[in-house]
Each structure stands twice: as C-alpha cells, then as structure tokens.
Amino acid sequence: MWLHEAGGVTGFSGVAAGQAQAANRQSTHIGDLMQTTHRGRKTSCLVTGTSTSLPPFRNGAGHMFHYDHRLMNAEEMFKKSNFLLKESLRIACIGSYKLDVRSLLWKSSEELDNIFGIDKGYVRSLQGWIDLVHPQDAEMIGQSLRKKLLGQRTSFNHEYRIVRKSNGETGWVRHIGELTHGRNGKVASMVGTVQDITERKRNENLLKKSRQRFERMAETVPAVLYDYVLNPDGTNRFTYMNRRCKEIYGVDAEEIIADSGKLWTLVHDDDRCLVRDEDNRCNKAGTGLILEHRIITPQGELKWLHIESRPSPTAPETPATWSGFIVDITERKATEEKIRHMAHHDSLTGLANRALFSDRLQNALSSAERDGCSSALMALDLDLFKPVNDQFGHLVGDALLKEVAQRMVGCVRDSDTVARIGGDEFVVLLRNVAGEKEALAVAEKIRATLEQPFIAAGHTVRISCCLGLALYPVHGEDGLALHRHADDALYRAKKDGRNRVRLCEPLANYSPALARAVISSG
Numbered sequence: 438m439w440l441h442e443a444g445g446v447t448g449f450s451g452v453a454a455g456q457a458q459a460a461n462r463q464s465t466h467i468g469d470l471m472q473t474t475h476r477g478r479k480t481s482c483l484v485t486g487t488s489t490s491l492p493p494f495r496n497g498a499g500h501m502f503h504y505d506h507r508l509m510n511a512e513e514m515f516k517k518s519n520f521l522l523k524e525s526l527r528i529a530c531i532g533s534y535k536l537d538v539r540s541l542l543w544k545s546s547e548e549l550d551n552i553f554g555i556d557k558g559y560v561r562s563l564q565g566w567i568d569l570v571h572p573q574d575a576e577m578i579g580q581s582l583r584k585k586l587l588g589q590r591t592s593f594n595h596e597y598r599i600v601r602k603s604n605g606e607t608g609w610v611r612h613i614g615e616l617t618h619g620r621n622g623k624v625a626s627m628v629g630t631v632q633d634i635t636e637r638k639r640n641e642n643l644l645k646k647s648r649q650r651f652e653r654m655a656e657t658v659p660a661v662l663y664d665y666v667l668n669p670d671g672t673n674r675f676t677y678m679n680r681r682c683k684e685i686y687g688v689d690a691e692e693i694i695a696d697s698g699k700l701w702t703l704v705h706d707d708d709r710c711l712v713r714d715e716d717n718r719c720n721k722a723g724t725g726l727i728l729e730h731r732i733i734t735p736q737g738e739l740k741w742l743h744i745e746s747r748p749s750p751t752a753p754e755t756p757a758t759w760s761g762f763i764v765d766i767t768e769r770k771a772t773e774e775k776i777r778h779m780a781h782h783d784s785l786t787g788l789a790n791r792a793l794f795s796d797r798l799q800n801a802l803s804s805a806e807r808d809g810c811s812s813a814l815m816a817l818d819l820d821l822f823k824p825v826n827d828q829f830g831h832l833v834g835d836a837l838l839k840e841v842a843q844r845m846v847g848c849v850r851d852s853d854t855v856a857r858i859g860g861d862e863f864v865v866l867l868r869n870v871a872g873e874k875e876a877l878a879v880a881e882k883i884r885a886t887l888e889q890p891f892i893a894a895g896h897t898v899r900i901s902c903c904l905g906l907a908l909y910p911v912h913g914e915d916g917l918a919l920h921r922h923a924d925d926a927l928y929r930a931k932k933d934g935r936n937r938v939r940l941c942e943p944l945a946n947y948s949p950a951l952a953r954a955v956i957s958s959g
C-alpha cells in the first residue's frame with residue numbers, strides 16, 4: 438500500500454504520530470515506517486514531514502486519501518526487488534521451501550513446484566518429498582533428512598536425482614537446508630532451497646565421459662602424450678603426461694610433471710645442443726617442433742625418440758601451452774640403419790659394396806685434390822678360387838671369402854676402405870698414401886697375408902691372390918681411370934703366374950721380391 442487515509446495517518450509528522458495514538462487507533466513505529474490499526478484494518482505509512490503534491494481523493498466509503506510519495510517509492514522498490522528476486526530464482530532454477538518439524542509438512546515456492554513437477558494438490562509431507570526422489574537415491578536422502586530433523590546435524594547439502602511428477606523425467610537437484618531452532622533449543626523447521634542442476638550434471642557427465650574416452654585412447658596410443666606450459670620468463674612445466682612415459686623414458690609421468698628438468702637429464706650428451714637449439718628456435722618462432730634425438734634411460738638403455746609438438750595460439754608475453762607426442766623409434770632407427778647398411782655393404786663379408794666404395798673413392802679423390810695428396814686403388818682377385826668351391830663346396834668357399842675379408846681389413850687403416858665387388862673380386866682404397874712405395878707395401882702385405890693357410894668351416898684351405906695397383910693422380914685423375922688401370926695391372930699379375938702384385942704401367946715389372954725390397958727400404 439502506498440496510499441493512506443486523510444486525517445488519519447497521512448502526512449504524519451512527529452506531532453501527527455502522537456495524535457494517532459488517540460481514539461481507536463494503535464500505532465507502532467518501525468524506523469520511518471508506522472503501522473496503524475484503524476478500525477480493525479492494518480495499514481502502513483511513512484512518517485514524514487513532507488507534504489504531498491498530488492491532490493487528496495475520497496474513496497467509495499467517503500474516506501479521504503492522500504498520496505505519500507516516499508511510501509509509494511518504498512512499495513514500488515519492494516515490488517521491484519521482489520520481482521527481481523523471483524525472476525532471479527526462476528532463471529537460476531532455484532525453488533525454496535519450509536518444512537515444519539512437528540507436522541513434517543512443507544510449503545514450497547512456485548519454482549520448487551516447477552522443479553518437482555507438482556501441483557497445489559500434492560501432499561507436502563516428508564514421505565511426499567522422499568517419493569519425489571529417484572528410487573536409487575531415495576533411501577540415502579530419506580535417512581539423511583530424518584537425521585537432520587532429529588537434530589544430529591545443523592545443515593543439509595546434497596545433490597541427488599529426482600523423478601519429476603508431471604512427466605516422469607529424471608532430473609538432478611542440489612538441495613540445501615538449514616535447521617532453525619525454537620526457544621526450547623529443539624529443531625523447529627528446515628528451510629532451504631532446491632536448485633535444478635540437471636543441465637550441469639548432464640554437462641558434467643558428458644565431460645566425464647569425454648575425459649574417460651580420452652584417457653582410454655591416451656593409454657592405447659603407443660606414445661607419450663603431453664601438455665607443456667612455457668612461461669614468458671622461461672620457466673616451464675608439464676601439466677599433463679600419460680602413463681606411457683614410464684615405458685618410454687623409464688620414469689613415472691608424475692616425476693616429470695613434478696620436475697620437467699628430469700627429462701632434460703636423460704637427453705643423450707651428443708644430442709643436447711640439437712635439442713636445445715631446435716627447442717629455442719621453435720619457441721621463438723612459435724612454430725611446431727619436429728625432432729628426433731637419443732636418450733639414455735635411468736636403466737642405461739639407449740633409445741631414439743621422435744617428438745612432435747605444437748603451441749596453442751596465445752597473446753604475446755603470456756604462458757604458451759605446447760601439446761605434443763613422443764614416440765619410441767629405436768626399432769625403426771635400427772631397421773633404417775640395417776637397410777642403409779645392406780644398401781652399402783656386401784651381405785656375405787660385411788665389407789663395403791661397389792656403391793659405397795664408389796662414394797668413398799669419389800670423396801677421397803676430392804680431398805686428395807684439395808690437399809694435394811695421393812690415394813691408391815687396388816684391385817684384388819683370388820687365385821683358383823673355383824677349385825676351392827669345387828673341392829670343399831660353397832659353404833667352405835663362403836667361409837673362406839669371409840676370412841679373406843677379415844684379413845684384408847686387418848692390413849689397412851680405419852680410414853681406408855676394403856670392398857667386395859664380385860664373387861672373389863675385391864678392391865681397396867688407400868687414402869693419403871705417401872706414394873707408390875707405401876701403396877706397394879700395403880698390397881704386398883695383403884698378398885702375403887692371404888698366402889697363409891685358412892681354416893674355413895673346419896677345413897684347412899690354401900689360396901693366393903693377384904693385386905693390381907693404380908695411384909691418384911699419377912695413374913688416373915678419376916675413379917674410372919684408376920679402376921681401369923688397377924684392373925689392367927691385376928690382369929698382368931694373373932698373366933704373369935698369379936700370387937703377385939702389379940703396379941700400373943710404367944712400373945709394370947713389379948714382383949713380390951721387388952715389393953719386399955720396397956718395404957724394407959721404406
């Protein structure tokens with residue numbers, strides 16, 4: 438009410454209030470508000486000294502009324518705030534209730550009725566409430582409610598499922614209740630709110646399912662999956678890492694999450710610079726990182742890892758999140774290495790094959806040209822190898838070839854290359870030889886070594902060989918020419934009776950005796 442009766446309570450000043458106590462009126466001051474009972478009717482007005490500007494008017498019973506603007510504003514504000522509160526509760530899906538402990542009956546707001554889907558006629562007893570709870574939660578909620586009401590606790594806070602009376606749909610509510618106590622200290626009632634949280638629960642459930650799905654997949658993927666935060670000041674930490682970490686790094690993910698530096702200590706010494714430089718480069722550029730490097734696990738295992746990582750877009754000078762995966766590629770690297778080895782080596786003896794030899798020769802000739810050095814190419818062919826095969830069989834022949842290879846490798850330096858280019862044909866590259874004498878000495882050493890008896894697959898086998906020798910740059914300035922001249926020299930050695938070394942013309946008249954003389958002189 439923002440109207441009051443003229444001559445009664447309208448325009449009350451302190452004096453008017455005193456007059457109002459007269460006759461059949463009873464007045465009570467509540468701050469600036471005064472409640473008046475006049476002829477059995479209760480009315481409220483503001484006690485104010487200001488006069489009204491609107492003209493008074495008379496009602497049907499002949500009573501005169503004045504407008505009081507302050508009262509009008511207060512009532513309007515109350516209505517407004519009441520409306521706002523109701524609207525807020527409706528939007529937030531919050532209903533309220535009061536449960537009387539003695540009668541175990543409750544009163545509810547309109548919003549609470551909407552949440553439960555009940556109408557005015559619904560029996561609002563304690564059992565009536567429990568009947569609205571989902572059967573799977575009803576016992577727990579019933580027990581809890583009774584406990585609270587028996588005064589064992591002072592508040593009630595539960596999330597539980599309900600079955601809406603109106604349509605039988607299952608929903609979720611958050612129920613908060615506070616107990617109020619009477620003067621005797623006993624629980625008098627429970628007042629509280631019920632919020633419909635079905636939507637939130639649905640989202641939580643979806644989120645939970647999606648997280649579970651991700652976790653399942655993360656544990657299936659044969660890779661370390663991670664999230665890594667890099668702060669502008671350079672500090673960093675892993676915020677997520679799946680359990681594959683233990684398998685790949687030999688360290689628990691929790692350990693890495695607690696201290697990202699632990700990962701750094703595992704990086705192979707020879708790869709540290711590469712990893713650091715690449716990491717810095719990608720951090721600065723904000724581009725994805727793709728990297729392969731080695732680690733040594735705490736168990737001493739050497740592993741190859743492949744890392745791919747991408748930053749999420751962030752504003753400058755804010756922490757950047759990098760998400761990525763790490764795969765153990767040790768096996769792949771070993772296979773690659775094997776394939777590479779097979780492509781460049783002879784499968785029987787393990788020596789370089791023709792392709793690798795050509796590469797090395799090319800390389801040696803280039804550096805020899807640059808440094809003004811000499812290199813030598815030797816062609817070697819076993820003498821009468823066919824009869825060995827014929828006499829002892831191919832297995833013995835194979836074993837002999839392997840032994841021959843070993844002995845040849847033993848006669849040269851690590852920087853030299855011995856290759857098998859045919860059945861019983863070999864070539865040797867000597868890098869940085871001082872000259873013909875030195876090259877002849879090595880050739881003679883090989884010839885003499887192979888002359889010694891072999892034990893091949895349990896058989897004692899004797900064999901010899903012929904060697905043809907050509908030197909860079911005196912006998913040829915490219916690989917082809919050197920090969921041709923070395924082959925010519927080898928051919929002459931065969932023709933001259935086998936088991937001998939021949940140097941490219943004009944030093945064609947070479948013999949083991951001469952070679953021995955060369956070795957002893959030089």
Ligand SMILES: Nc1nc2c(ncn2[C@@H]2O[C@H](COP(=O)(O)OP(=O)(O)OP(=O)(O)O)[C@@H](O)[C@H]2O)c(=O)[nH]1
Pocket residue numbers: 785818819820821822823824826830831832833834835838859860861
């Ligand atoms: N056991 C074995 N034998 C092979 C292999 N490759 C080629 N051969 C054999 O090696 C022999 C090579 O013989 P030749 O080069 O013709 O002649 P040789 O008996 O060495 O006679 P000269 O070279 O004239 O002294 C052939 O019988 C081939 O079958 C191999 O991988 N293993």
